[in-house]
Amino acid sequence: MAYPDLFKQMLEWMPFVLKGFLLNILMSMLAIAIGTTLGAFLGFGQISPQPSVRVPSKIATQLFRNAPWLVLLFYCIFLMPYQVTIFNTTIQLPSWLRATIGFSFPVAANFSEIVRGAVKSVPYGQWEAAEALGYSRRTTLFKIILPQCITRMIPPWMNLYSLLLTATPLSMVVGVEEALGRTQAAVQAQGDSRVLIPMYLALLIIFFLYTWPINRLSLALERRFRTK
Template identity: 55%
Template sequence: MTRAPDGKAAGFALLLVLAGSAWAQAATPAADGVLTALIRWAPLIGQGFVLNVLISVIAMAVGTLLGLFLGLGQVAPSRWLSRPSVVATQFFRNAPWLVLLFYCIFILPFRVTVLGTTVDVPNWLRATAGLTLPVMANVSEIVRGAVQSVPSGQWEGAASLALSRRRTLWLVILPQCVKRMLPPWMNLYAILLMSTPLASIVGVEEALTMTRNALGAERRSELLIPFYGALLVAFFCACWPVALATRRLEAWAGRERTA
């Protein structure tokens, strides 16, 4: 059985930041200490980190909705529906996330006109669209695997009750798939959140960009390790509860299957 994560990883990450900060404090004669610099720039970097979380939440929500229908399309009896769904899933699932980000940044319009009003489309929103595509494909695979893992006897039993395939899918199969889909879905969200710094490459002012801006303004090389270490801890603290909940859900689902 997989062990649940404990506090050792969190302590190790915190130790790295403290060690880097202590080294930086000892290496600089400046009166302005490392901790003071971190506190001064924390609101700006924190604002960028909120944007990271917002991008991940929107991309996960939209990608989950699209991936649900794409995954159901993969298991549809009609080849006209299943084959395009499989092709789209495999294409976006195996495409590099950074390449999709660049495509969405440069292909999607910079501004749109709605009812005569021109509205600018911010970079972070187009970057969110780029991250939504691989999320959609991975959720599609999660849905397909969960549906196909349900014993065929469930379909046969529903058919004996004169339920249509659609009603069987929504009333019998999908409710059983929820506990199978939750652990990989949460793991995918953690991966997505850790991938949001990719948006900094296409000009989105998220936490990594704000950290670079702060270091550029300070012009103190000894702050490099503490600042990036603090950013590492921030992402770790956001992803660690998700990983912990995923492990517990996996254990719960395993007990349910063996019961």
């Protein structure tokens, strides 16, 4: 009768854990949106012909791309203010929001490399042909090169999102009550060592069920675009 009781305990705590997982999803979506926007600017900066733009963009990309995510997370959590005042209105910045901003930096750096790689993958002859036809560099980039890059960027961008989601449990270290933190709290609250492995296994399955379809779709799109 021990196993039915164990399963019952897990079911009782699953809604609590799933609410934390919703925070993981929210953080990942906000971070991928912010990181994609910033990364696009960094990526364009890396291919700029002007050294004053290209060099800082490359340095920022390499810095945030190779820095440990947890270190960036600590910096944002402890260096960012807990609240800001705008026009006499005080806005609280909760830990999960500051953690989301922390995740945005490595996402931006990785997406910057995706943009740079996609643009560089287009044959240089297209740049020369557009220049011969009198197109400016900006027009060539946005009307000729980038439309070809979109399909090349989608699969690695989706993989980056999956990686980001699986990294969000790091925020537990700085006090964010996401799925991993709530799973740990649930195990401690039950005071039964038997639920330790099943609860963490259930959390692993939850993350897998969310990210696996994304990875499969990414592979399918990659195969499809590769044949064109």
